[in-house]
Amino acid sequence: MTEKYVQQFKKGSLEMILLCLIARRETYGYEIISELNRRGADILGYAREGTIYPILYRLQEAGLIRCRLAPATANGGQKKYYALTEQGRETLSEMAVFWQVYTACVNGFLADLEDDAAARSVAGEAGEEEA
Amino acid sequence: MKEQYGKEVARRLLLPRAKRKEVLRDLEEAFASAAEHGESEQQVIDRLGTPEEFAAAMNEQLGVPQECFLRRSRRLAVLFFVLTALLLAAAVADLWRDHLLEVRLPSVGIIGGADGPTHILLSAAPGIDPAILLFLLAAILAAAGLRQLLRCRRTRKK
Known part of the structure; x- marks a missing residue:
């Protein structure tokens, strides 16, 4: 039941997380996926190429990241290295600011709920004492 | 693997x-x-x-929506098949013309004293007959059309 809602949270934040990873240094697909799984597989869900690649393509199309092909040292093939563009850097910092405001707002609602519950239990105890 | x-x-x-x-x-x-x-x-x-x-x-x-993809494949298939038909028609027309010439040649083609063997030699020279080229092109287009149709079917199965 909760799975569906949790999925929505993850979907919304994955782009920003990818931008954060790419912002730190130039990186490639496999490294991004291993890093995601090392840090947050149990919370974010197990990252797979099938999920991550399409997001990378879209971020690239949106002009937030760019890639360059460089020969891979270990094998004869090529590796695609991703880096943030100037626009990507700006977007990420705007996203980060919004995320702080957003989580503070959401947390405010959750805090109200906890306050109410606490107030109820205090009132309940007071009632018991009177009786 | x-x-x-x-x-x-x-x-x-x-x-x-x-x-x-x-x-x-x-x-x-x-x-x-x-x-x-x-x-x-x-x-x-x-x-x-x-x-x-x-x-x-x-x-x-x-991907593009499946419906668009199907429509495009179908259109391409139709286009390829129409072109195949046109090429086949051209090839047949060409053969027919050759045939007419051949029929007429014995009576007309004595010009310069050309006899039977020379004529056969000419028409049998490979690569010269445009009908063969047309047939080949038609076959390629038919294959392309079939490929699009197969792709349609595979898409729809899913």
Whole structure:
């Protein structure tokens, strides 16, 4: 039941997380996926190429990241290295600011709920004492 | 194993040509990078899911809507078949003309004293007969049309 809602949270934040990873240094697909799984597989869900690649393509199309092909040292093939563009850097910092405001707002609602519950239990105890 | 995987994915990708090429290239890199980090091909495949699942994820995320794709394939098939028919008609017309000439030649073609053997030699020279070229082109176009039709059927099965 909760799975569906949790999925929505993850979907919304994955782009920003990818931008954060790419912002730190130039990186490639496999490294991004291993890093995601090392840090947050149990919370974010197990990252797979099938999920991550399409997001990378879209971020690239949106002009937030760019890639360059460089020969891979270990094998004869090529590796695609991703880096943030100037626009990507700006977007990420705007996203980060919004995320702080957003989580503070959401947390405010959750805090109200906890306050109410606490107030109820205090009132309940007071009632018991009177009786 | 990974070659087989790549082929299975390629067969199922319904993407614009450039995107399709990119996805297949990146898939190859996924295997290569994993090998570099000591992961086996089986481990990569376990993560990717079956070729059907991987291709479906890509199609869903990046593809044009299936309906558009089907319509385009059908249109291309029709176009190819029409061209095939035209070429076949041209080839037949060409053969027919040759035939008429051949029939007429014995009576007309004595000009310059050309006799039977010379005439046969000429018409049997390979590569000269445009009808053969036309038939070949028609066959290629028919194959292209069939390919589009098959692709339609595969798409609809899913």
